[in-house]
Amino acid sequence: MFIVSIDEDICEGCELCVEGCPARILGFNGEKAFVSGDETECMGCEACISVCESGAISIMEV
Numbered sequence: 001m002f003i004v005s006i007d008e009d010i011c012e013g014c015e016l017c018v019e020g021c022p023a024r025i026l027g028f029n030g031e032k033a034f035v036s037g038d039e040t041e042c043m044g045c046e047a048c049i050s051v052c053e054s055g056a057i058s059i060m061e062v
């Protein structure tokens with residue numbers, strides 16, 4: 001199982017991770033991305049990490 005987290009202090013608000021997440025668990029509050037769904041539904045595909053230029057996203061396998 002994977003758990004995703006986003007450091008909102010680092011996020012630059014590009015929204016690319018939100019659009020690219022196949023599990024649809026990432027949201028956008030107008031300024032920053034955040035985990036809007038069940039963080040444990042992350043599939044570990046790393047699509048979000050690959051598009052995030054700020055390095056704000058972390059995935060942990062548990």
Ligand code: SF4
Nearest residue numbers: 021042043045046048
């Ligand atoms: S690793 Fe994949 S499923 Fe998990 S949050 Fe990122 S894009 Fe979504």
Ligand code: SF4
Nearest residue numbers: 011012014015017052
């Ligand atoms: S891809 Fe990175 S910088 Fe862009 S909204 Fe997502 S977490 Fe923020």
